[in-house]
Amino acid sequence: MPITMWRPYWESGLQSFMEEVERSFEDFFGRQTVPRVQEARWLPPVDVYETKTDIVVVMDLPAVDSKDVKVSITGDLLSIEGERKRDDPVGAEGYYRSERFYGPFQRVIDLPAEVTADDAKASYKDGVLRISVPRRNYVVQKEIKIKVTGE
Template sequence: MVSLLPRREGKELDRLRREMDRLFDRLAEWKPSFFRGEEGQWLPAIDLSETPKEIIVKAELPGMDPKDIDVSLSGNTLKIQGERKQETEEEGENFHKIERSYGAFLRTIQLPAEVDPDKVKATYKKGVLTLKMPKTKAETMKKIEIGPA
């Protein structure tokens, strides 16, 4: 079969394809920065969901002791913070790859509705922190009549 591209251009396209393959291989090892805070920090992934009666937040915090996690609520703002401590290295252990992140973190989450802070339930199981926050009763909306000036 006869190539439609001159021999020289075909070689350059092959070289370009090989370079692109190398870039994609390196991209597979890259971690998106939105999963980390500042350089060296990590941010746990969260799920925020809502039912008619409550707001539920789940945060992935694998390898953490619940004593190292602080949760606070102020108005509609939920803060989850803590520190995942790095394990001590064994003597004679040579690492070939380190992908797990360690250090302090802070997640600030705006809740979509008012919740009752006295009725929040927090559980930690298999590396997942679950917060169930009952909503406060919705305020009734009052129509305001506009009178003449």
């Protein structure tokens, strides 16, 4: 299976579509009425891969306290919710530039195989969340030699 890099919506064709819609609204109404997609919210990047026995999800969550992260599985959907809280030492007036995203986030990931949710494990270290969920009924491949007899 080829590996494809996930591209946020604003890096894909949706960005150009949203820009065209935004231009149309501005032409008609004379002001911006549709928020740009990249300004909408923070979506932490995620990797999803499978091993012989598990589906593994790895998510970068820098500066997020593990107490502010909630992970749940419903059917074949893995939901990760949380919040990166602003540690504001200077106050809003003191900023020259602010590019980091803060606030709540939610990612819902369609797992690529049936899983045993009760045996899922999650760990959080150095700003990286790692979730391992056992695949249900995984098949261990082993070679069986069969003697062939003939006439």
